[in-house]
Amino acid sequence: MPDHDPEAVRLLLKPAAIRERAREMFRLGHDGRLLHFTVHPERLEACADYVLDTIRTNYPTLDIPFHARWRHFTVGGIDRWSVLDLGAHFSDAGARGRAAYDLAVVSVLLDAGAGPDWHYHDGVTGKAIGRSEGLALASLDMFAGGLFSSDPAEPLRADAVALKRLDAAQLAEGFQAGPANPLLALQGRAALLNRLGEELERQELARPGDLFDRFSETAAGGSIRAAHILSEVLAVFGGIWPSRLTLAGIALGDTWRHPLIARDSPTPGLVPFHKLSQWLSYSLIEPLQWAGITVADVDELTGLPEYRNGGLLVDLGVIALKDAGDAGRAHEVGSPLVVEWRALTVAMLDEIGDLVRARLGRSRESLPLAKVLEGGTWAAGRRIAREKREDGGPPLTIVSDGTVF
Numbered sequence: 001m002p003d004h005d006p007e008a009v010r011l012l013l014k015p016a017a018i019r020e021r022a023r024e025m026f027r028l029g030h031d032g033r034l035l036h037f038t039v040h041p042e043r044l045e046a047c048a049d050y051v052l053d054t055i056r057t058n059y060p061t062l063d064i065p066f067h068a069r070w071r072h073f074t075v076g077g078i079d080r081w082s083v084l085d086l087g088a089h090f091s092d093a094g095a096r097g098r099a100a101y102d103l104a105v106v107s108v109l110l111d112a113g114a115g116p117d118w119h120y121h122d123g124v125t126g127k128a129i130g131r132s133e134g135l136a137l138a139s140l141d142m143f144a145g146g147l148f149s150s151d152p153a154e155p156l157r158a159d160a161v162a163l164k165r166l167d168a169a170q171l172a173e174g175f176q177a178g179p180a181n182p183l184l185a186l187q188g189r190a191a192l193l194n195r196l197g198e199e200l201e202r203q204e205l206a207r208p209g210d211l212f213d214r215f216s217e218t219a220a221g222g223s224i225r226a227a228h229i230l231s232e233v234l235a236v237f238g239g240i241w242p243s244r245l246t247l248a249g250i251a252l253g254d255t256w257r258h259p260l261i262a263r264d265s266p267t268p269g270l271v272p273f274h275k276l277s278q279w280l281s282y283s284l285i286e287p288l289q290w291a292g293i294t295v296a297d298v299d300e301l302t303g304l305p306e307y308r309n310g311g312l313l314v315d316l317g318v319i320a321l322k323d324a325g326d327a328g329r330a331h332e333v334g335s336p337l338v339v340e341w342r343a344l345t346v347a348m349l350d351e352i353g354d355l356v357r358a359r360l361g362r363s364r365e366s367l368p369l370a371k372v373l374e375g376g377t378w379a380a381g382r383r384i385a386r387e388k389r390e391d392g393g394p395p396l397t398i399v400s401d402g403t404v405f
Helices: 006-013 015-030 041-058 069-073 080-088 093-109 131-144 160-165 168-174 186-202 210-218 226-240 275-283 285-290 307-315 324-328 336-360 369-388
Strands: 037-039 119-121 128-130 223-225 255-257 270-272 294-296 319-321 330-332 397-399
Touching: 006 015, 006 226, 006 270, 015 037, 015 270, 015 336, 037 336, 041 307, 041 336, 041 369, 069 080, 069 093, 069 131, 069 275, 080 093, 080 131, 093 131, 093 186, 093 210, 093 275, 093 285, 119 131, 128 131, 131 168, 160 186, 168 186, 186 226, 210 226, 210 285, 223 226, 226 275, 226 294, 255 336, 270 336, 275 285, 285 294, 307 319, 307 336, 307 369, 319 324, 319 336, 330 336, 336 369
Parallel strands: 223 294, 330 397
Antiparallel strands: 037 319, 119 128, 255 270
16 A cells, blocks of 8 residues: 555545545446445436435425535424524624534534434423434534533533543433433444544644634635535544544545455555545535535535435345345444445435436536435435334444444
């Protein structure tokens, strides 16, 4: 591995590399050369129809927002962030943007799979809410309660001092988790926030919200590119992920090995995804837009290779396991099987996006992938999972520490 070439390594932190290597995985699958999956592109049309039906159900006027954490704060028909925002009386757009960034960063980092048995009891509606929506609501309530702030006079913030000292017991209380309400990877979530605090201090940032100011200053002419947001997210938060691949002194985060990919490149066998970093980047767009800043080229970011989007492809037969027994086994996130699944997901989300746009007569500008995901593939993946399995879980079982899925 030529770790003396940092420029080649840095390319793995860009969305273009994610797409390029995902497309290579798709070509290998199309040629029947993958280790674990067969690819059935003839079923993409039916998959796109299923996604489009889901879009029309969820957004009949086709006024689709971005796929972002902000969607999960609407519970029981009430947008809880808007309620918090209105009650906070922020002094200006900068104060509002910094608080929104603090919340988005912490909430996204806490958004790993909750497992089928955990639920959060919502004090407003009285409902027990699970999965991403439950995690989002719990994180919002913890944020509103000042758990992530070291300053009692300013509870609506997340800062390095508070994040560094947060422990799993505090998170368990905030998530209402315990033996009767088990939440997956609680220790991993707490450790991730601890490392976030440490990394912020290392980079001389007081809080995640400082990124809002950085982006505002960068937005020459009132515009900033989505890929630049991702590059900053990877640069600022790259050190928080558990130790995985590091080349030329560069932490590669959500990048994994597969023996068939990029054999002739300077970084052979490496497949980047940066799923949580991209999910976070999508979630950092809207606070900038609220402040009047345009975010351009959102479609440069890729689809998110997680179990809802990936599960959609498995459940609708667009991809299939070569060994049916693998459906009953648990797989490590770095296994070639999971790497294939995730890369195929990235590539095929682009294909589905193109098909959906063609059906609706829309352009990439008017219907970027972020809206197809929201409308969309993520919701369709959850829908088909509920149709096929009583618990609504994914078709494959992944052993995760809470920092990838």
